[in-house]
Amino acid sequence: MTAPSFPITEIVASRRPHRKDAARNYDALLAAAREAFAEHGSEASLEDIARRAGVGIGTLYRNFPTRRHLFETVYADDVNTLVQVAQELADQEPWQALTAWLDRFAGYMVTKRAVREALNDESEIFAACRESMYAAGGPLLERAQEAGQARRDMDFVDLLRMVAGITATAFDDDVQRDRVLSIALDGVRVSR
């Protein structure tokens, strides 16, 4: 595990083209891709994404030479948001900060379907994203552990997998999903 060789923060910005029309298309593609990946997982049809973006398939391929480039970019963008959120929670009460972040994690990821795939992908960028996310969220768990609020026999990766798994499942409604999630988190909490 080495530190990422480039800041996640800049992936989206650095690839965005300069010309006005090109930049507009780039944004439309990212938005369309986020939507399509959310619906169909990372195997969503690229032609469909181009269609949704109102752009020719050629334009998609010029901006993102492979499916992976596109997926990585969307994903990195979301991870970046999560990292910021973690920083903003630094001054809250430990257990509440942790659960608040996990809530964002549950909702914010590219797509429920794709989270699981990305969490285990080996590519450099995905690895870098995981590093950033662990670096940002890990301390939230450690803080809760030091405060005696979270059990010590699990690590942050365990926790993310648990939350990702539960949120990836279909529920009757949000109420049921939240109930199940909070029950599972009760298992993480040190019994009072």
Added chain:
Amino acid sequence: MTAPSFPITEIVASRRPHRKDAARNYDALLAAAREAFAEHGSEASLEDIARRAGVGIGTLYRNFPTRRHLFETVYADDVNTLVQVAQELADQEPWQALTAWLDRFAGYMVTKRAVREALNDESEIFAACRESMYAAGGPLLERAQEAGQARRDMDFVDLLRMVAGITATAFDDDVQRDRVLSIALDGVRVSR
């Protein structure tokens, strides 16, 4: 919610053809389908399934007119096993019986990828399978609740969704998966 109009137990048997070669092909198709669904989810290629079974694509379609027929049959077969397991656990200590069954549930389902899809599918057969499973497993939770070992503010469906979600996620190894699962189940347990 009405009772299923036919016994789950007989779906596989009733569809199995009589002629010797035909029955052999039928079995090979089921085995190949179970394997393929496990790898690729319920969208696995039917031509690939026929290939794995060493059978022409026409034979697949004769036995299973639609993808759904095939998927339902494999699924019903597994549910059937789970129902039997639940009955065998009836004489064990409540909490242990429940977790033992959930363990089987986690491992036995057609495929981790497909469980989630099937758990929310609306077709008659899937609904019947769910009914059977709830009827078989539900009492295990109720027994644990009455013994004061499981919390009362959740139902069996919540529990299955939780376990299905967690087991559907990729983990580094079985040890990690079991650890996470048991942490989540600690949330279900009434604190001693």
Added chain:
DNA sequence: ACTCTAGCGGAGGCACGCCTCCGCTTCAAC
């Protein structure tokens, strides 16, 4: 305003999956 080049779109070739159809094969009943 002019230019020139970055950027555009989509036609088209390839691969693959779906499903039907029908001439051939093999079982099993007699």
Added chain:
DNA sequence: GTTGAAGCGGAGGCGTGCCTCCGCTAGAGT
């Protein structure tokens, strides 16, 4: 052993997705 029908398999037509290539368009710099 004969025979009829149940069962077989895969060719082929259709649709869809992948990706490349190239003639056209429109933004940016002068």
